Amino acid sequence: MSEHSGLIVNGLSVHYGQHQALNQVSLNIKPGEIVVILGANGAGKSTLLRSIGGLTPRTGGSLQMNGHPLATLKAHQIVETGLALVPEGRGIFGDLTVEENLLLGAYAKRARADQQQNLERIYSLFPRLVERRRQIARTMSGGEQQMVAIGRAMMSSPSILMLDEPSLGLSPLLSSDVFKTCKAVRETGLGILLVEQNAKQSLSIADRGYLLENGQIVAENSARNLLNDPAVQKAYLGGSGASSGAASASSAKAATKPSKATAAAEKPATVREALAAERTIPDRYEMPRVNVTQVLGMSVNDAIRSAEARQRAAWAQGVTPSNSSASPTSGTGALADMLRRMEQSAAQAQRPSTPRTASTAAHKPAATPPKEAEVKQAATEISSTPVLEVYRRVVDDHGRSELALVDKRKV
């Protein structure tokens, strides 16, 4: 493994106006290891992952991924370097099926050629998703949705995955599943930068850890040492140990400066579990609004444009779902259908959601391949008016066909 492989963050700072959320944060992670970032509410954990992923502007510091500087790259370009983010709240598209969600992760150029291979790899890693590949995502359990979110990030062929509180809102049993999932993902050679409030479980699967307090890294150690450090136990694990100095003066700082997490951690385990359960992500019928840029690293318009270009290219070559020998997952009709539903999903996220069951979704008719005229609803930004475009297939004397735009209007 090259000494440049993986992610190196050096002196990263982030400000929200006058407020400094991250102050000179430095860390590193290589493929094949799990590194956990522990910190209380508001310590800056989400800001750290979002700023590394290019979703929150940085005000200082440098970052390198596999030897490539990230400073000037946009979020979707950062995905191309092999870094993928699973945001807090998962960000899956509730009205799309499991497989459609997974396929959206293959938008990165680096992943397109390996789409089918990656899909098979994810299905072998998460067999439960195979059974549920046609199931509408919002009808799945929180743990299964987390698998979809991790699987979708893995579809971009990353070497480092960043997971923001994957156990948030899950029951203890489902949380254990998620941590097992992380271990299984590490076995495939990926590195995982894990932000967690569940210190005990995350340290028990991690190789190394950093403690983040008020936007600063205050300690770094092996996961085993952190787990056994009395100061860490007191601050993050609800233990009674006093500061021993074993985890450095900075962990003593963590111990002497109780945070919100400390207060929760000092309660009996069952109460703590109950408190964790209260921080539940809205149930399966009330998913949080999906931020498309956060999930795909690009806007809806860019994603649609990219998909349309691929679709037109496929149609120009005479490939339609009816004559394609490709697998069902790569059928262009399925892609168009998926994009329409992705847009509906974004629109629905703005309205009070209505329950939709797996059975109604399962009976949704399959996409019909376009023949004489192609009618499609091009998706636009979440809040803007959809546009209806009408295309006609024109066949020349040599039998070559291409699509011509014949009408375009707002609907």
Ligand SMILES: Nc1ncnc2c1ncn2[C@@H]1O[C@H](COP(=O)(O)OP(=O)(O)OP(=O)(O)O)[C@@H](O)[C@H]1O
């Ligand atoms: N968009 C924003 N605008 C202004 N301040 C923000 C914004 N996002 C986060 N902050 C502030 O920055 C600090 C770090 O927030 P961040 O969400 O990164 O913390 P966190 O450790 O992930 O917390 P939690 O565990 O509660 O999610 C907090 O003080 C928070 O209030």
